[in-house]
Amino acid sequence: MFKRFRRLRAKAAVRELVQETRVDIRDFIYPLFIKEAEGAKKKIASMPGIFQMSISDALSECKELIELGIDKILLFGIPEIKDSIGSNALCEHGIIAEAVREIKKTCPDMYIITDLCFCEYTDHGHCGILDLEQSSVNNDTTLEITARQALIHAKAGADMIAPSGMMDGMIETIRTALDNEGFVNLPIMSYSTKFASAYYGPFRDAAESAPSFGDRRTYQMNPANRREAIAESLEDEAQGADILMVKPALAYLDIVRDIRETTHLPLCVYNVSGEYSMLKFAAAAGVVDYDKILMETMLSFKRAGADMIISYHAKEVAQLLQKRRSL
Numbered sequence: 001m002f003k004r005f006r007r008l009r010a011k012a013a014v015r016e017l018v019q020e021t022r023v024d025i026r027d028f029i030y031p032l033f034i035k036e037a038e039g040a041k042k043k044i045a046s047m048p049g050i051f052q053m054s055i056s057d058a059l060s061e062c063k064e065l066i067e068l069g070i071d072k073i074l075l076f077g078i079p080e081i082k083d084s085i086g087s088n089a090l091c092e093h094g095i096i097a098e099a100v101r102e103i104k105k106t107c108p109d110m111y112i113i114t115d116l117c118f119c120e121y122t123d124h125g126h127c128g129i130l131d132l133e134q135s136s137v138n139n140d141t142t143l144e145i146t147a148r149q150a151l152i153h154a155k156a157g158a159d160m161i162a163p164s165g166m167m168d169g170m171i172e173t174i175r176t177a178l179d180n181e182g183f184v185n186l187p188i189m190s191y192s193t194k195f196a197s198a199y200y201g202p203f204r205d206a207a208e209s210a211p212s213f214g215d216r217r218t219y220q221m222n223p224a225n226r227r228e229a230i231a232e233s234l235e236d237e238a239q240g241a242d243i244l245m246v247k248p249a250l251a252y253l254d255i256v257r258d259i260r261e262t263t264h265l266p267l268c269v270y271n272v273s274g275e276y277s278m279l280k281f282a283a284a285a286g287v288v289d290y291d292k293i294l295m296e297t298m299l300s301f302k303r304a305g306a307d308m309i310i311s312y313h314a315k316e317v318a319q320l321l322q323k324r325r326s327l
Contacts, residue, residue: 020303021299021302021303022302023295023298023299023302023317023321024321025068025069025070025314025317025318025321026069027302027307027308027309028070028072028308028309028310028311028314028317028318029072029073029074029113029268029308029309029310029311029314030065030070030072030073030074030310030311030312030314030315031073031074031075031076031310031312032053032058032061032073032074032075032076033050033051033052033053033076033078033206033207034052034053034054034055034058034075034076034077034078034095034096034099035052035053035054035078035095036077036078036079036080036088036095037054037080039054040052040053040054040057041053041054041057044202044205044206045205046201046202046205046206046273046277047202047203047205047206047273047276047277047280047312048277048280048281048284049280049312050206050276050312052078052206055095055098055099055102055103058099058102058103059102059103059106059107062103062106062107062110063106063107064315065110065315066107066109066110068315068318068319068322069318069322070314070315070318071109071110071111072110072111072113073103073110073111073112073113074113074114074115074162074310075096075099075100075112075113075114075115076096076115076120076206076207077089077094077095077096077099077120077121078095078120078207078208079094079095079120079121082121082122082123083121083122083123084122084123084124084129084130085118085122085129085145086118086120086121086122086128086145087121088121089118089120089121089145089149089152090145090148090149090152091152092152092155092156094152096114096152096153096156097152097153097155097156098156100112100114100153100156100157100158101156101157104157111159111160112157112158112159112160113158113159113160113161113162113189114153114158114160114161114162115162115164116146116149116150116153116161116162116163116164116165116174117163117164117165118142118145118146118149118165119165119207119209119211120207120208120209123212124211124212124213125204125209125210125211125212126211126214126216127142127164127165127166127167127216127219128141128142128145128146128165128167129141129142129145135213135214136214136218136219137165137167137218137219139167139168139169139219140169142165142167143167143169143170143173144173146163146165146167146170146173146174147173147174147176147177148177150163150174150177150178151177151178151181151183154178154181154183154186158186159186160186160187160188160189160243161174161178161186161187161188161189162188162189162190162191162245163188163190163191164191164194164247165191165219166191166194166216166219166220166221167219169239170190171188171190171192171236171239171240171241172239172240174188175188175239175240187242187243188240188241188242188243189241189242189243189244189245189268190233190236190241190243190244190245191245191247191270192232192233192235192236192237192241192244192245192246193221193229193230193232193233193244193245193246193247193252193255193259194220194221194245194247195220195221195222195223195229195247195248195252196215196216196217196220196221196222196223197220197223197247197248197251197272197274198274199248199250199251199272199273199274199275200248200272200273200274201273201274202273202274202276202277203272203273203274206273223251223252226254226255226258229246229252229255229258229259230255230258230259230262233246233259233262233263234262234263237263237265241265242265242266243265243266243267243268243308244259244263244265244266244267244268245267245268245269245270245310246259246267246268246269246270246306247269247270247272248270248271248272248274248275249269249270249271249272249275249301249306249309250271250275250297250300253300253301253304256269256301256304256305256306257304257305259305260304260305260306261305266307266308267305267306267307267308268306268307268308268309268310269301269304269306269308269309269310270310271297271298271301271309271310271311271312271313273312275297276311276312276313279293279294279297279313291320294313294316294317294320295317295320298311298313298317
């Protein structure tokens with residue numbers, strides 16, 4: 001006799017009972033772009049609904065997020081002045097350190113994760129100090145300033161550090177620096193498997209971080225490499241990462257599943273700017289049911305094995321979940 005799978009699909013109540021994967025707003029982290037200027041709120045043309053914000057704008061945004069049930073944010077800083085080593089990121093009065101302090105005063109229950117990188121702060125747009133002979137980033141010199149940046153964020157009150165530069169040894173370097181200064185309980189969420197992806201284009205508009213020359217393929221991962229992707233995450237786990245990440249998410253769900261099956265650490269995916277904008281522009285063109293395709297996409301991340309999702313869609317997800325509960 002054949003199996004009648006449709007018995008458990010016949011009515012909404014039973015479909016709800018047997019649903020294997022669920023989206024919960026508590027799983028979401030919302031990115032914010034903080035610009036070093038008052039009155040800085042500016043639309044990002046390539047990311048409809050997303051803005052660069054001043055610190056005061058961000059405070060209002062955080063209050064709205066709390067009301068929606070979103071209590072975790074990821075901060076990116078955009079300084080007024082950039083230089084070759086990203087000095088603003090190494091200053092205790094830099095844009096992110098100031099933003100962390102102000103948000104903690106206004107929204108003390110907001111859990112603040114800080115992106116740790118230099119591409120937004122350097123005048124060349126690369127993720128660290130350049131090796132001019134190689135026309136690329138000097139790995140070990142960049143590790144030194146990465147540790148300094150981590151300590152500035154920690155002392156400002158960050159709840160978690162999220163290094164994204166893809167420098168070899170960055171997790172061990174940051175963990176050692178934090179522990180030596182007494183921040184032994186401050187977790188690190190590593191951008192452990194971050195690909196040199198074309199999906200980042202709109203983010204570079206938002207963060208003003210496009211490289212002024214070349215690309216980032218000497219330090220970000222080749223999208224073709226599956227085994228290396230797993231090795232990158234396992235190496236960061238060995239160095240002391242508390243949470244691993246796959247970035248981007250949508251085109252790399254096979255990698256998410258691979259890593260989920262090889263580690264017991266919590267796993268995050270970054271639903272990146274290009275993925276966000278594709279849905280937005282598809283909806284504007286009238287070719288998709290936006291709400292349905294959005295939630296289906298979020299389910300795909302969880303089904304692949306993600307425990308948490310960084311997404312520019314988080315506010316919309318919260319609103320859709322609230323609407324469903326009210327029906």
